[in-house]
Amino acid sequence: MIPIEKSLIQEQIDAWKNTPLYIHLELTMGAYAAHFDSSKHPAANFIRNAVIQYSHGSIEGDGPYRVGLKLEHGWVYTEGLTHAVEDEYGRIVLAGINSEGKLVVALQLSTQPF
Amino acid sequence: MSEKIVVVLPHPDDEAFGISGTLAKMIAEGAHVTYACLTLGEMGRGLGKPPIANRLTLPHIRKQELIQSCQAIGIQDLRMLGFLDKTIEFEPKEIVDAAIRSIIHEVKPTLVFTFFPGYSVHPDHDATGASVIRVLSELPEDQRPAAWCVGFAHNMVEDNGEPDIEIDISDFLVQKRNSIAAHATQFQVSEMFGNEDIHSDEVKQRFGKERFWSYKFV
Numbered sequence: 001m002i003p004i005e006k007s008l009i010q011e012q013i014d015a016w017k018n019t020p021l022y023i024h025l026e027l028t029m030g031a032y033a034a035h036f037d038s039s040k041h042p043a044a045n046f047i048r049n050a051v052i053q054y055s056h057g058s059i060e061g062d063g064p065y066r067v068g069l070k071l072e073h074g075w076v077y078t079e080g081l082t083h084a085v086e087d088e089y090g091r092i093v094l095a096g097i098n099s100e101g102k103l104v105v106a107l108q109l110s111t112q113p114f
Numbered sequence: 115m116s117e118k119i120v121v122v123l124p125h126p127d128d129e130a131f132g133i134s135g136t137l138a139k140m141i142a143e144g145a146h147v148t149y150a151c152l153t154l155g156e157m158g159r160g161l162g163k164p165p166i167a168n169r170l171t172l173p174h175i176r177k178q179e180l181i182q183s184c185q186a187i188g189i190q191d192l193r194m195l196g197f198l199d200k201t202i203e204f205e206p207k208e209i210v211d212a213a214i215r216s217i218i219h220e221v222k223p224t225l226v227f228t229f230f231p232g233y234s235v236h237p238d239h240d241a242t243g244a245s246v247i248r249v250l251s252e253l254p255e256d257q258r259p260a261a262w263c264v265g266f267a268h269n270m271v272e273d274n275g276e277p278d279i280e281i282d283i284s285d286f287l288v289q290k291r292n293s294i295a296a297h298a299t300q301f302q303v304s305e306m307f308g309n310e311d312i313h314s315d316e317v318k319q320r321f322g323k324e325r326f327w328s329y330k331f332v
Contacts, residue, residue, distance in 0.1 A: 056204070056205075056206055057204070058203075058204050060203045060204065060237065061237070066203070066204075066237065068200075068201055068203065068204025069204075070201070070204065070205070074198075075198055075201050075204070077200055077201065077204075
């Protein structure tokens with residue numbers, strides 16, 4: 001993974017406007033969050049290969065970055081993104097990596113299922 | 115001539131801490147206030163302590179809190195613009211600008227309150243302030259109202275100096291306290307004012323002034 005280059009991600013987002021896409025969206029504190037610190041409330045979620053289509057989207061912030069995608073009836077929102085994958089299939093693969101090097105949040109978009 | 119004021123903020127409760135006393139004071143002096151609130155804060159995490167809301171009811175409850183806060187302040191005209199909390203920065207700029215522009219053109223305010231763009235911490239605050247400044251910048255200079263901004267980023271004073279407007283609201287602390295208290299899902303008033311008498315010197319000292327930066331249009 002490489003640090004996010006904002007303008008390249010924006011170009012990718014613009015290129016897939018109004019296109020049906022498979023989304024992988026994930027947030028995780030880690031399975032051991034409460035084991036290491038009992039004050040933590042462990043939580044995680046993912047949604048994998050749901051199909052979405054957005055009319056407008058953008059990447060905002062100075063890093064960590066935020067991405068918002070405007071859907072016909074709602075929104076996709078992600079905060080805390082730091083890294084991207086240079087993907088040979090041209091997919092959008094973004095992640096937020098914390099100070100320990102662990103994945104906290106992921107947003108991925110593709111024309112094919114993950 | 116009395117002031118015609120437009121307030122543009124993204125979340126119910128954004129008016130409560132920094133602006134409510136000034137608005138109550140100006141209304142007492144004859145001002146008419148239109149408050150455009152962009153969202154219902156429906157993605158907020160605060161549900162009251164103990165919880166009095168959930169993800170389904172939060173928008174409805176915060177809408178009622180907003181109405182109650184406006185009544186406490188005396189705001190005559192509340193507009194809820196229907197954007198979704200947290201999404202202002204991602205909306206096409208022309209959509210947000212158009213919503214704000216139509217209110218500015220209709221009301222023709224003499225004074226506008228909003229967040230100082232780039233120095234207001236929450237992305238919705240910054241995006242709202244930026245939109246207001248874009249819309250006001252379109253107006254000819256002689257028709258452009260003053261914009262008094264709230265900014266609370268750590269580098270606000272370092273980059274922009276001390277606030278140039280200071281309003282003594284010590285006679286309007288009841289309205290301010292009631293505005294804050296209206297947002298029961300968001301604030302526990304007792305934690306803020308303690309059990310202090312609202313008219314005590316300590317409360318007056320801590321809450322008795324509201325400060326703003328007047329935006330310098332170039």
